[in-house]
Amino acid sequence: MMTRVRVLTLNAALGPLDYRVPPGLEGDVLPGSIVEVPLGPRRIIGVVWDQERLPDDSEVPDAKLRPIFAALPVPPIPAPLRRLVEWVADYYMAPLAAVLRMAMPAGVAVGERVITEYRLSDTSPARLTPQRAQALERIGEFQASVSELAEKAEVSVAVIRGLIKAGALEAIETSADAPYPAPLPTHAAPSLNGEQHAAANRIIQAVDAQQFQTFLLDGVTGSGKTEVYFEGIAQAVRTGGQVLVLLPEIALTQPFLKRFEARFGVAPTPWHSGLKQSERRRAWSAVARGQAQVVVGARSALFLPFPQLSLLVVDEAHETSFKQEDGVRYHARDVAVMRGKFEECPVVLATATPALETRHQVSLGRYEEIKLAARFGGAQLPEITGIDLLETPPDRQRWIAPPLVAAIDETFEKGEQALLFLNRRGYAPLTLCRHCGYRIQCPHCTSWMVEHKITHRLACHHCGHVMPSPRACPECKEEDALVACGPGVERIADEAKALFPQARTAIVTSDTLWSPEKVAEFVASVEAGAVDIIIGTQLVTKGYHFPNLTLVGVIDADLGLEGGDLRAAERCFQQISQVAGRAGRATKPGRVLIQTRMMGAGVIKALLSGDAERFYAAEAESRRHAEAPPYGRYAAIIVSSESADAAAETARRLGRAAPQRDGLHVYGPAPAPLAQLRGRWRHRLLVHAARTTNVQGVIQHWLGSVNWPTSVRVNVDIDPYSFL
Numbered sequence: 001m002m003t004r005v006r007v008l009t010l011n012a013a014l015g016p017l018d019y020r021v022p023p024g025l026e027g028d029v030l031p032g033s034i035v036e037v038p039l040g041p042r043r044i045i046g047v048v049w050d051q052e053r054l055p056d057d058s059e060v061p062d063a064k065l066r067p068i069f070a071a072l073p074v075p076p077i078p079a080p081l082r083r084l085v086e087w088v089a090d091y092y093m094a095p096l097a098a099v100l101r102m103a104m105p106a107g108v109a110v111g112e113r114v115i116t117e118y119r120l121s122d123t124s125p126a127r128l129t130p131q132r133a134q135a136l137e138r139i140g141e142f143q144a145s146v147s148e149l150a151e152k153a154e155v156s157v158a159v160i161r162g163l164i165k166a167g168a169l170e171a172i173e174t175s176a177d178a179p180y181p182a183p184l185p186t187h188a189a190p191s192l193n194g195e196q197h198a199a200a201n202r203i204i205q206a207v208d209a210q211q212f213q214t215f216l217l218d219g220v221t222g223s224g225k226t227e228v229y230f231e232g233i234a235q236a237v238r239t240g241g242q243v244l245v246l247l248p249e250i251a252l253t254q255p256f257l258k259r260f261e262a263r264f265g266v267a268p269t270p271w272h273s274g275l276k277q278s279e280r281r282r283a284w285s286a287v288a289r290g291q292a293q294v295v296v297g298a299r300s301a302l303f304l305p306f307p308q309l310s311l312l313v314v315d316e317a318h319e320t321s322f323k324q325e326d327g328v329r330y331h332a333r334d335v336a337v338m339r340g341k342f343e344e345c346p347v348v349l350a351t352a353t354p355a356l357e358t359r360h361q362v363s364l365g366r367y368e369e370i371k372l373a374a375r376f377g378g379a380q381l382p383e384i385t386g387i388d389l390l391e392t393p394p395d396r397q398r399w400i401a402p403p404l405v406a407a408i409d410e411t412f413e414k415g416e417q418a419l420l421f422l423n424r425r426g427y428a429p430l431t432l433c434r435h436c437g438y439r440i441q442c443p444h445c446t447s448w449m450v451e452h453k454i455t456h457r458l459a460c461h462h463c464g465h466v467m468p469s470p471r472a473c474p475e476c477k478e479e480d481a482l483v484a485c486g487p488g489v490e491r492i493a494d495e496a497k498a499l500f501p502q503a504r505t506a507i508v509t510s511d512t513l514w515s516p517e518k519v520a521e522f523v524a525s526v527e528a529g530a531v532d533i534i535i536g537t538q539l540v541t542k543g544y545h546f547p548n549l550t551l552v553g554v555i556d557a558d559l560g561l562e563g564g565d566l567r568a569a570e571r572c573f574q575q576i577s578q579v580a581g582r583a584g585r586a587t588k589p590g591r592v593l594i595q596t597r598m599m600g601a602g603v604i605k606a607l608l609s610g611d612a613e614r615f616y617a618a619e620a621e622s623r624r625h626a627e628a629p630p631y632g633r634y635a636a637i638i639v640s641s642e643s644a645d646a647a648a649e650t651a652r653r654l655g656r657a658a659p660q661r662d663g664l665h666v667y668g669p670a671p672a673p674l675a676q677l678r679g680r681w682r683h684r685l686l687v688h689a690a691r692t693t694n695v696q697g698v699i700q701h702w703l704g705s706v707n708w709p710t711s712v713r714v715n716v717d718i719d720p721y722s723f724l
């Protein structure tokens with residue numbers, strides 16, 4: 001029986017704290033229990049942690065301990081999740097409390113609750129202001145609290161309250177934690193082909209064995225990877241286990257929910273940052289009680305308190321958006337594998353274009369590869385051709401080259417759909433004054449403001465700052481002298497409309513598909529044939545299955561190769577392979593046209609020849625040569641401050657104190673390519689080390705030897721991806 005416990009709080013500034021367990025509570029307080037404890041005059045929440053794992057040499061004597069107030073009526077944080085929290089904190093050098101916060105987001109760990117939400121009633125308000133009209137339109141089928149509705153509709157809380165008073169919104173009492181219905185394993189099971197069957201069996205076996213094992217489910221686009229891992233999910237559900245499916249983007253959740261529901265009769269439990277508070281609370285507590293069997297979510301779902309996890313799936317596992325770039329900087333794919341290890345359950349990484357790191361694990365024998373070599377139902381992979389922009393360039397101020405224009409024309413003629421891919425939101429990436437040459441820059445970042453014609457605004461794509469598009473140049477005050485330079489998807493859409501006035505276009509970016517409803521609307525309109533041409537960013541490259549979509553045009557294949565980041569070529573290859581994979585997925589054959597100025601580049605040649613193996617081999621060889629990941633490792637030290645001088649000085653100080661040892665080299669400090677971001681000046685030092693080096697230990701020691709002012713932040717990014 002525990003009479004004294006060590007509690008980990010959610011506050012990174014506090015160490016673990018010891019408390020006394022008062023009589024009567026002993027039975028309720030176990031490792032993992034969520035407890036309410038006194039801290040000075042306040043009551044805070046924490047988790048009882050395994051004492052031996054949090055040594056504390058300044059132990060407070062028993063007699064001085066304050067008692068725990070209460071143990072919350074929720075299940076304890078399970079031991080495998082506690083081990084995962086420790087591992088993430090250690091590996092990514094983050095405070096334990098910061099990692100624990102991801103497992104227990106604010107306000108989720110509460111007992112049963114009834115809450116009041118509002119939804120549209122049948123009454124329309126007598127007075128309809130533009131604000132009210134916007135609110136009613138945006139709210140649609142949504143039901144939520146007053147503040148959540150205000151946020152969703154982008155109106156003030158007063159507008160929502162006004163609508164409630166006017167009777168246009170009605171109150172609904174809902175339980176915060178009703179369980180989720182269980183999926184039905186045999187609801188609409190497909191009959192698998194031979195290759196799929198073998199793959200599914202391998203995963204089912206692993207689910208039955210309940211041992212840790214990582215699979216790379218490597219199947220070409222449209223081969224049925226989803227159908228295959230659905231069989232693994234069905235098996236886990238049959239045997240009473242829980243399943244987590246991770247997706248790289250929230251936008252993919254909606255189509256996934258529908259597809260899952262078609263297969264299993266009920267939708268899975270979603271988990272992502274777009275949930276409202278009541279949904280988050282319900283999902284968290286249902287997961288903790290084992291009353292949510294299948295969860296689909298963004299990377300943060302990795303830290304949900306599953307008591308019975310028996311399968312983890314990471315879909316589109318190559319996606320770099322699995323890497324979290326702020327707060328605790330972790331890679332969800334790698335953490336998923338670790339969670340599988342602690343839970344002793346299988347992990348499936350599904351992708352048509354595996355990351356080099358994942359292929360490396362396969363070659364070392366650590367992951368088992370399962371291949372699906374052919375598209376389902378006899379569909380052929382699309383034919384891929386290059387368009388050399390040096391030979392057949394588009395007209396001035398145009399971006400669709402003549403061969404692609406002709407192909408779009410042919411596609412329309414056959415009554416089929418086309419997709420144009422350009423990974424750039426907005427209308428134009430740069431706005432320039434023709435008169436004085438002034439470029440409009442973000443006031444908080446070293447980046448240009450991007451013109452968005454749809455919203456008549458300029459936006460910074462790094463910090464989200466927006467301003468109205470000015471008529472006059474802010475510098476020389478010349479009127480109508482500002483010109484848009486270069487294309488974004490909105491500009492390509494304008495061009496397509498000018499070329500094909502009859503064609504119905506749909507722009508797909510995070511600006512247009514900003515809610516699950518918008519995604520559903522988009523999918524429905526393409527499926528109904530109400531769209532002829534889709535123009536989209538990377539958001540449109542994966543997940544979608546449109547049988548009548550037969551042409552994919554890549555507007556600028558070279559875009560992704562700029563910047564010279566370690567994974568630029570690999571990412572370009574993956575992105576274009578994925579978008580190409582949207583063409584001709586059913587009975588009609590597909591084709592892909594890639595516009596480039598670099599016909600000779602390795603990536604382009606690989607894409608055109610379809611020789612992925614050769615591309616990967618060459619890429620792996622150059623990484624091996626540079627001792628870059630997966631053969632060596634990197635860690636970044638990012639120094640930032642609102643004061644440019646303080647940031648630079650601290651970076652120099654760290655540079656002077658850099659560790660000197662074999663198998664390790666420190667580059668920099670150098671100003672970050674985006675020297676200022678969100679008002680903070682940034683410098684970076686890059687540690688390059690052999691695979692076997694304990695970089696975390698070295699960095700800990702190094703940072704411990706240097707002091708810096710409190711106005712400066714020093715963050716560590718282990719296995720960094722983005723060098724912006």
Ligand SMILES: Nc1ncnc2c1ncn2[C@@H]1O[C@H](COP(=O)(O)OP(=O)(O)OP(=O)(O)O)[C@@H](O)[C@H]1O
Pocket residue numbers: 190191192193196219220221222223224225226227228351352376542543544545581
């Ligand atoms: N055995 C099957 N029976 C019926 N339909 C199937 C079967 N296998 C695959 N399909 C269908 O083929 C299409 C492609 O399958 P799926 O989306 O699972 O492939 P994928 O490999 O996940 O594709 P991608 O990686 O390109 O997104 C889907 O519409 C799917 O329902």
Ligand SMILES: [Zn+2]
Pocket residue numbers: 442443444445447460461462463464465678
């Ligand atoms: Zn900015």
